[in-house]
Amino acid sequence: MDTVFGVSYKGGVVIATDQVNARSILMYQQNLDKIAELSSHSAMGVSGPNCDLVNFSEYISKNLALYELSNDGMKLSTHAQANFCRGELAKALRKGPFQVNVILGGYDENVPNGGSLYIMDYLGSCHKVNYGAQGYASNFTLSIMDRDWEEGMNEEQAVKIVEHCIRELNMRFLLNQSNFIIKVVDKDGVRTVKADSDPSDN
Amino acid sequence: KQYYHNRKMSILEYNGAAVIAMAGKDCVGIASDNRLGIQYQTVAMDFKKVFKMNDTLFVGLAGLATDVQTLDQLLRFRMNLYELREERTMTPQVFTNLLSNILYEKRFGPYFAEPVVAGLDEKGSPYLATMDLIGAIETTKDFVVSGTCDGNLYGMCETLYKPDLGKEELFETLAQALLASVDRDALSGWGGVVHIITKEGVMSRELKGRQD
Numbered sequence A: 001m002d003t004v005f006g007v008s009y010k011g012g013v014v015i016a017t018d019q020v021n022a023r024s025i026l027m028y029q030q031n032l033d034k035i036a037e038l039s040s041h042s043a044m045g046v047s048g049p050n051c052d053l054v055n056f057s058e059y060i061s062k063n064l065a066l067y068e069l070s071n072d073g074m075k076l077s078t079h080a081q082a083n084f085c086r087g088e089l090a091k092a093l094r095k096g097p098f099q100v101n102v103i104l105g106g107y108d109e110n111v112p113n114g115g116s117l118y119i120m121d122y123l124g125s126c127h128k129v130n131y132g133a134q135g136y137a138s139n140f141t142l143s144i145m146d147r148d149w150e151e152g153m154n155e156e157q158a159v160k161i162v163e164h165c166i167r168e169l170n171m172r173f174l175l176n177q178s179n180f181i182i183k184v185v186d187k188d189g190v191r192t193v194k195a196d197s198d199p200s201d202n
Numbered sequence B: 001k002q003y004y005h006n007r008k009m010s011i012l013e014y015n016g017a018a019v020i021a022m023a024g025k026d027c028v029g030i031a032s033d034n035r036l037g038i039q040y041q042t043v044a045m046d047f048k049k050v051f052k053m054n055d056t057l058f059v060g061l062a063g064l065a066t067d068v069q070t071l072d073q074l075l076r077f078r079m080n081l082y083e084l085r086e087e088r089t090m091t092p093q094v095f096t097n098l099l100s101n102i103l104y105e106k107r108f109g110p111y112f113a114e115p116v117v118a119g120l121d122e123k124g125s126p127y128l129a130t131m132d133l134i135g136a137i138e139t140t141k142d143f144v145v146s147g148t149c150d151g152n153l154y155g156m157c158e159t160l161y162k163p164d165l166g167k168e169e170l171f172e173t174l175a176q177a178l179l180a181s182v183d184r185d186a187l188s189g190w191g192g193v194v195h196i197i198t199k200e201g202v203m204s205r206e207l208k209g210r211q212d
Helices: A050-070 A078-093 A137-148 A155-172 B065-086 B092-105 B150-160 B167-182
Strands: A004-009 A012-018 A021-023 A026-029 A035-039 A042-047 A101-107 A115-120 A126-129 A131-134 A180-186 A189-195 B018-023 B028-033 B036-038 B041-044 B050-054 B057-063 B113-120 B126-131 B137-140 B143-147 B192-198 B201-207
Touching (some): A004 A115, A004 A137, A004 A155, A012 A035, A012 A042, A012 A155, A035 A101, A035 A180, A042 A050, A042 A078, A042 A180, A050 A078, A078 A115, A078 A126, A101 A180, A115 A131, A126 B041, A131 A137, A137 A155, A137 B041, A155 A180, B018 B057, B018 B126, B018 B150, B028 B113, B028 B126, B028 B167, B057 B065, B065 B092, B092 B113, B092 B137, B113 B143, B137 B143, B143 B150, B150 B167, B167 B192, B167 B201
Antiparallel strands (some): A004 A131, A021 A026, A042 A101, B018 B028, B018 B143, B028 B192, B050 B057, B057 B113, B113 B126, B126 B137
16 A cells, blocks of 8 residues: 655665555554665665554664674665665565565665665565565556656656656545655765655644 | 456466576576566566576576575575585585575475576586475486476477587577567566576676567
């Protein structure tokens, strides 16, 4: 049900998710932030039941923080973080799976385009992509991204693609997801570009 | 989760794959398709299923993508450990036995992957092997296949294969066998990659196929 998608560009990545938290016929909240900030220069859009969403993203981000503390401030690259995530999903699969599908994006200086985006499903398959989407949203947004995405785009163009996808979802997706949160990860770190509904509102 | 499909897909068909390997004259070739899907939806068109273990040994892994990736990592780990301890390169026969052992260890909760091993043994002669998801080994002198279109691949190989092909002819044969097979399978395709291994080195080429 959750909409999670991401687009990479020259200099970073953009990740967008809807903000709905619902179960069965009840809507708990419309301002949930489903993009977990993993480290200073990486973030992960997560889809799935709220329990797994929160538990998995906190488990990963705290373990990444522990690595930095234990290893004298050494940061893990986005590729390493994605691989760690994949490993945890694969390990948990045959014990007690995390039912989360994620899009992990980060910025590294030594990577050619700066930004790298990884798509992972709950089984633990991980693949580096230029753009990706999880959930029902993929049926609507992947074709748009196939058409609009170009090598060497800038942040503004990438955000335009995200907005194009959101407009399409609002028009054609059965579920009404009126609020979206969009975060950008670039050389300056993770920042929220747009949050239709403020996650810190009670 | 899928509303509009009625046939229950087996776990081995969840992501889709096609892997093929053939023996030539003092060379072996191994090829795979490029598709990564989630049931009927295509997620990526550059997900290769052949992994280089060393200059004369490649393994192709068809099946559930998560297990394909786990096995690739496990095999490199175990191979590195072997080479550190034994101070010699692992032969294809030993590698095949190692892989079989790793798979059988999980006999009652297996890795959903069916591998294909292609390499040159110490004397430089071609070595091919395949196994099922629980590690039952079969070695052959001609060709081995695995994946969602293995029936198609068997048919193409049986028809096109000739013994003692040179590396260019082997490449053509592998390419045609793979492309024709994946074109009749919804779950595999989107191009492919072929590696031809000789004692001089490895020649790798991308295949341009139907992008559907």
